[in-house]
Amino acid sequence: MINVTKTYLPPFDKYSDYVRKIFNSGIVTNNGEMVRKLKKSLEEYLGVKNIVLVQNGTLALQIAYKILNLKKDIVTTPFSFVATTSSQVWEGLNPVFVDIDKKSLNIDTKLIEKNITKRTSAIVPVHVFGNSCNIEEIDKLAKRYNLKVIYDAAHTFGVKYKDKNILSYGDISIISFHATKIFHTIEGGALVINDDKLYEKAILSRNFGIESADSIKDLGINAKMNEFEAAMGLCLLDDIDKIFERRKKVYENYMNYIKGDIYFQSRSRDCTCNYGYFPIIFKNENILKRVMKELINEGVRPRRYFYPCLNDLSYIKDYRKVPVAQDISKRILCLPLYDSLNITEQNKIINIVNSVLNLGDKCE
Numbered sequence: 001m002i003n004v005t006k007t008y009l010p011p012f013d014k015y016s017d018y019v020r021k022i023f024n025s026g027i028v029t030n031n032g033e034m035v036r037k038l039k040k041s042l043e044e045y046l047g048v049k050n051i052v053l054v055q056n057g058t059l060a061l062q063i064a065y066k067i068l069n070l071k072k073d074i075v076t077t078p079f080s081f082v083a084t085t086s087s088q089v090w091e092g093l094n095p096v097f098v099d100i101d102k103k104s105l106n107i108d109t110k111l112i113e114k115n116i117t118k119r120t121s122a123i124v125p126v127h128v129f130g131n132s133c134n135i136e137e138i139d140k141l142a143k144r145y146n147l148k149v150i151y152d153a154a155h156t157f158g159v160k161y162k163d164k165n166i167l168s169y170g171d172i173s174i175i176s177f178h179a180t181k182i183f184h185t186i187e188g189g190a191l192v193i194n195d196d197k198l199y200e201k202a203i204l205s206r207n208f209g210i211e212s213a214d215s216i217k218d219l220g221i222n223a224k225m226n227e228f229e230a231a232m233g234l235c236l237l238d239d240i241d242k243i244f245e246r247r248k249k250v251y252e253n254y255m256n257y258i259k260g261d262i263y264f265q266s267r268s269r270d271c272t273c274n275y276g277y278f279p280i281i282f283k284n285e286n287i288l289k290r291v292m293k294e295l296i297n298e299g300v301r302p303r304r305y306f307y308p309c310l311n312d313l314s315y316i317k318d319y320r321k322v323p324v325a326q327d328i329s330k331r332i333l334c335l336p337l338y339d340s341l342n343i344t345e346q347n348k349i350i351n352i353v354n355s356v357l358n359l360g361d362k363c364e
């Protein structure tokens, strides 16, 4: 079975050396040595400051909304993983969906302004598949209307935007380190916060607001990453450049050989590509279903990222017209992409897709 992704696992002995260290120290959580080390290593590797490691990307979003004291309406995208929206509803906020641009697949910057009202407190865009949003425009709008900006940058591990890591933009950027993402800590995530005071607030928030043994300074939640997870991250970080290299090869092989009446996401020239996903946009949903059926018959499981459109969630009360997102979500499919997908498997996938599209040469 070839799934859409396969979790990278480090050499067992390497991870077990870390586990032995954890056992020897007896410290398994609460900002132990591994978590502190991973934070520092990630700040160095990514070139950002103020990383707050947490238990997952969803909690990172929730903490971001909370510490920025967001209220009422959030201008956001309907084309994302469900957590972007569910985290807002969970925090009592109202997602206001703005349609996406059909090429970049990100929130359509031109449509943001007319959806801003007195009730709006923030913009929550997503760098979909690691492709940067129109950061300058969003920044300008946020300043003009005094709104906060939180980037759901879950897909952006290692992506640079104009020579700075993409996580350094917005009031807060969040990232996910879930096992399905390029860099993972089994379960995990992080906030990256420019403002030092806000950073301190996030550090307190992830641990019940506890400041010291006898002082609880503020309202908090439990969102701490544990030592075993951080150890996984430390192992991954050693191998990450190799992982990128191998992913790049798969991505380029697909890009060079998949041919037909399809199109790909247009990626911004201002950002680098981390080869996280390989989405294909078909002419219509019928063709997508035929491609899926053929792939599944041959033991390949692609995923319909992102389907359904988040506007269609049962708990969305504020229904907006988002025709582009509705349309794209019906006809976009992500092919398997991971470091250990071998050339035979890649070619098998390419040939199946091309055979349905009736075009392209057969890969041997």
Ligand SMILES: *Cc1c(COP(=O)(O)O)cnc(C)c1O
Residues within 6 Å of the ligand: 056, 057, 058, 059, 080, 081, 083, 084, 126, 152, 154, 155, 176, 177, 178, 188, 189
């Ligand atoms: C994975 C993901 C999340 C959630 O992250 P978890 O670590 O799984 O909680 C949020 N937003 C997007 C766009 C994601 O892909």
